[in-house]
């Protein structure tokens with residue numbers, strides 16, 4: 001089994017990567033593989049709301065969104081990590097995930113997800129809340145830890161010094177691994193995925 005992770009920072013070796021690596025190392029100890037996906041250094045487009053999402057992915061094929069969606073198909077779980085920018089997730093991770101979920105939501109359904117954030121000081125829980133919103137509309141079980149999934153650090157190397165934060169990351173990994181194994185055991189025992197009702201779109205109340 002494999003967990004796909006998304007780094008919402010431009011810094012490939014910054015604090016966000018460090019906290020994702022901490023989760024990943026513990027996942028490995030539990031027998032689960034992981035991959036950290038970097039969005040690249042180029043600009044990430046916003047969702048245009050064009051409604052042209054298809055099995056080929058997003059119409060904009062000049063960044064890494066479609067590559068990520070391809071990896072989602074094969075993944076068993078998802079963890080998204082962000083630095084806190086002005087008390088919210090990085091703009092690029094929100095733009096990226098808006099488009100991932102528009103065209104790749106079906107590859108998320110019923111897979112466990114978690115969001116982690118790192119900040120110098122404040123805005124962590126608001127950032128995690130914003131990222132968890134994606135999971136909440138995709139029928140994804142949200143995995144939790146022994147504290148909210150946040151770590152403190154400013155410059156690269158500081159996150160590792162937040163002992164409580166890093167312990168929270170490791171406990172998150174243990175819970176993610178446990179849930180993945182429960183889901184696999186459930187499938188082997190013949191437990192079927194729930195079938196959602198056909199969409200009713202009440203776009204406004206008459």
Ligand SMILES: Cc1cc2nc3c(=O)[nH]c(=O)nc-3n(C[C@H](O)[C@H](O)[C@H](O)COP(=O)(O)O)c2cc1C
Nearest residue numbers: 009014015016083084085086087119120121122154
């Ligand atoms: C544009 C910008 C805005 C930031 N806003 C906040 C903030 O609101 N609260 C905070 O505690 N840290 C803030 N920070 C600090 C980062 O969250 C922190 O340095 C983080 O560890 C960076 O992670 P990275 O190394 O993965 O990029 C901000 C940093 C930048 C560049």
